Each structure stands twice: as C-alpha cells, then as structure tokens.
Amino acid sequence: MKRQALAALLLVMTAGLLSAGFSVGRPAAVKKQVSKLDDKVHARLLAGAVSNRAPANVAVVAVSTTVAAGGLAIISVSALDPDGDALQYNWTAASGTLSAASGASVYWLAPSTPGVYSVNCAVSDGKTAAPGSVGVAAVSPGTLRWTFTPSVAASFSSLSSPAVDKNGNVYATADDGSLHAIYPDGSPKWVFTPTADTINTNFGPVVGADGTIYVVADSGVTYALNPDKSLKWDPPFDPLGLVSFPPVPTAGGSVYVFDDNNDINSLHLVGPTGIGVSTFTDLPNTLAQPPVVGADGTLYLVDGGSNLYVMSPAEVTTSTQADQISAPPAVATDGTIYWVESSTDVYILNPDLSQKFEPFTPPGGANISEAPVIASDGSVYVFDDANSLLYKINPATGVGAPFTALTGVVYKPAAGPDGAIYLDDNGTGNDELYGLNPNGTDKWAPFLPPGLLTINSVPGVGADGTVAFTGDDGNVYAVHSTSVLP
C-alpha cells in the first residue's frame, strides 16, 4: 500500500513537473533551445533577404582597346543587380577626358601621350558600389591599326572610299560587287552581296547618322542595311533607272537617291521605311551634281543649267544661276555655300545666296573638279588637281592660301573629326598617307603600309579617328588617328 502510494506520488509529481515546464528527456530540453535558435536564424534569413546586395558581374568593355594618343574610345559597362535595383554608373579616368561622368556608355578621349591607361566605372545601386575598369592602349597617331585581306576571291582595288561608322566599323566595296563590313579590330564582320546583282564600285558605301549603311547596286537599286547586315528596307528602293551618285542621307534617317537617267524629277527622298517620294517636279533641267544636304536639312541642287536651288526640303526657297558650276557645292554648318565655277573659282555665298566674299581663285591655272571639303573647324579645303596642290580658305575672310608644301596631292583630302586633314601625296616619288594638323604641321611622318605601292582611295575617317583606305594590293588598311569628344 505504501509502495502504491509512492507510485501515485511519483505520477503526481511527474505531472506537476511537466506542467511546470520540465522536459522529459534530454532531446526535449535541447529542443527548447533549438526553437529559440530557429527564431534567431529565421530572423537573420529574413534580414538577409531584404538587405542590399552589391551590383555584380560588372564588365567594362571598350569597342577597341587600342586607340591613337588623342584618339577616341567608346567604352560601355554592363552589370546586374541581384536585388533588381536601378544602377548608376560613375566614370573616372586619371588621364584623358571622359564625355560624361555617368551613363552606361561614354566616350573617352585618350591623352596625347602614348601609354596604357585605365578607365574606371563604379556601378552603384544607390547603397553599395562595385568597381570595374578597362585598360586602353594609346599609340602614336599614324600607327597601322590593321590590314584587312578578304578571305574570298575579292579585292578592294577600286577607287571607292571605305566608310567608317561612329563605332569604328569599316565598310568597303570589293571589286566583285560585294560589301564587306570589318570590325574595329580588323576582323571580318559580314559580307553582303545583293541577290543577282552587284554593288556599284564607282563610289563607296555611305553611312548615315543613325548607322544605316547605304549602297547602290549596278542595277540602280539602293540598299539600306542595318549594322547587323539585316535589310532596313525590304524590298530595297528601286528608282527604275541608273544611279551614278552616292546616296545622300539626312539627319532624320531619310536618304536622297538620284536617278540620273531621267530628269530632276527623279530625285527621290526615301524615308526611313524605304518608301521613296519624288516631289521635285518643278525643276526644268537634269541634276548635274550630287545633291547636298545642309546641317539643317536644307537641300542644295545644281542642275544642268548651272542653277543652284536651295530647297527646304522639297520646295524651292531661293535659287541663283552661275556660269558653270563645275563641282558639287559644299555647305558649312552656318549655311555658307561654297561652289566651284568653271573649275577655277571658288564662290562663297551667304545662305540667301548673296555673295559673302570675293571668289577665291588659286593661281597657276588651277583646275578644281571636286567639291570643297569643309573641316570640322569650318576651314575649307580646295584641291587643285591640275597642280596637285591643296588650298585652305579661311572661312572668316574668304582668303585662300596653300595649306601645305606638298606638291603631289593625288585626291581631294578627307577631314577628320578634330579638324585634321588626311591626304594622299606622291610628290616625293612615293605614294604616302599624310596626316596634317589644322595648322598644316605633320600629325605623323608620311606613311605607307609595308608592301603597298599606291593608295587607291580617298580615306574614309571615322568619328573615333580611324582612317581607312584601300590599296592597289586589294587590301583595306586602317590607321589610328586623333579625334575629339562628340
């Protein structure tokens, strides 16, 4: 009886202990602490889920990791934010000049001293930042950037100039009628050959401000290609005639195409979608020179009667007649018009066609057969192909003078984005590429790629300073040169 009472007492005590919070067995006791730890860990996990994580996968990339000293590099950054936060990009460079301190893509103008420089970008989500950088080598201007030899049975011995887009991609028409796109590093990008047709090699491709590449086929059909080779217009624009002038893009993404087998009514304005309209119905004569589009979209036409028409854009606003306009006009950004009359005199007109300065006439029986070239600083260059000389006209005075002592200039010059002038001269007996500063001094020593005898084309100059030309060996060459920030 006493034992049963003891057992009962034990039972009652145990129940009491349990209700007092005692655990039965060690795991139950441990479990109580584990539950508390669970709460802590859970809280930590929740805190971790809402706390900020820094941007990741920061990649800073330069379109070209080698540019000229004083040349332009396009640099972009990509990054991911694990939390989906909006990212900010903060650019810095110890040397050189950045076009902007923020943005996913910037231009960097390299210092004028060759070397290897770092461009840095801190990618921030507003709370934390992750760094990134890219190294860009700046080499002396005039350094050969690359030589492109087509892998197919084609060559680039035609006289048509290569075109360089704002990213440094080069476009060149090969003798077999194909268009070759070349990456900024000189590697092949793509080849375009029209179906059952060939590209006209009398003039090179033209690149619009939006990057569209325009080429004209021998059939007269004009193709507009996107930088990735896809057709911007499909089908291409067919003016139903022959086209012997290069297309003239406008700033708005349209392009003028002239069918010179017909009268001036066949000047078509082709819109961004490839629909061509011809509204030039009131002009009596055929177009004699390629059309020129001013910076404000004004159209300048010269017809066979040496009439210059200023149109805005399809309606004649003013016109004047000359004795013999012998080359396409050139129009400065301020609207000043330069035209060549009788191949000897350069007339300088105000936008209202009143005479601005006395005509400039190079001495010595000059023959000017090509349009004046207007550099970015407003200077005007005129090529006298009778004497192989180059003249520079001061836009403030209208006074012209020999620009360089070179006496064997082969073609009209090409102007770079920083006012530099590039020309081909063979006055020394060697056909060489010259890079000249706006003041006429040499940017580099006369240059000819090894093994090349003759430069075939007027150079094409890109916004990044790349100078591209074709040679008589059938290759395309690119040379590093200087630029300015856009």
Add this chain to the structure above:
Amino acid sequence: MKKNAIFLVLFSSLLPLCLGAEGLPAPAAPKPAAAPYVHRAGSLNLGINYPGASVRYFVADGKALELLGQRQDDVFVGGLRYYLYPASLRRGGLCPYLAAEADYLSFKGSYAKGKGLGGGLYAGAEYHLNRTYSAQADLGAMYVSVKDKDTALLESGLEFLLNLGFNIYFGGGQ
C-alpha cells in the same frame, strides 16, 4: 508531448505493478527488514530511458559511469554521466543518487542546424525491483548551448528536465 505522456503513463503504471510483484499481501508473520541494495564495482547494466538507451558500468561500489544516447525530433544527445549512490541514503530497494553529465548535441530545427554541448546536474533515485531490474527517475538542470552551422548564431540556457528509465543488470555483485 504525446509521446511524453504515453511514456509517463506506461512508466507510472508499470512501477506499481513491479512494486506489487514484490509486495504481495503480507503474511501474518512479520517480515524481516530487506537489506539495502549495494551497487558493487563491476556491475553492468543496460538502460532503456526516454527516449534512448544507455550502458552503465560501476567503477567502484556506489559509483558508475554511463554512456547514453537519446534521439527525438531531429535532436540527438550523446552523453557521459557519472553516478554517485550515497550509501547512507539507501533504503531497501530504493537507492537515491546524484549524477553529473556532459553531453554532445546534434540538431536540425526548422531553420537552424548544427551542434552543441550540454552539461547538467541531477538528483534522483533508482528503485530495484529485484536483482535484475530497476526503474529510475531523476530531476535536474541542464545547461544547453547550440550553434547554427550556417549563421554561427548561438543560443544557450538552462533547462530543467525529468529523466525516466528502466535498467537491466548483468553480472557483478549487487
């Protein structure tokens, strides 16, 4: 909790039965007083405790070392316990004891997972049903420290607990 209750009921039910087996209706003649149990050195027992098992070895008279293991709800406890049975407290089959214990802990909770250590002091009694079987219960305080492996977060504190078990003795001299 349900398991605890079941075990508690079983333990409490078996105990009086066992006690009753030895405590049948007393004969008319006075029964001589039972000699107190003595845990002799060399005794060995296997224990079934809640919720686990143990093996206990008497290293000296009234002094034993026990290895024990318990597992419940993803919590494992492995421990080494030292028993001291004060001779002066023995009364017949009832042998009070004091125990000190160190434990290794392993656990997996809802979010936490890791290892830990524990240590406790206990006081209880073992009641010998006969030479082979005994039941025991003790109360004690156990200091528990657990650490989450991933976050290194720690939690520790004192827990009070009740231990229950049955023992089966082998060999040795009780």
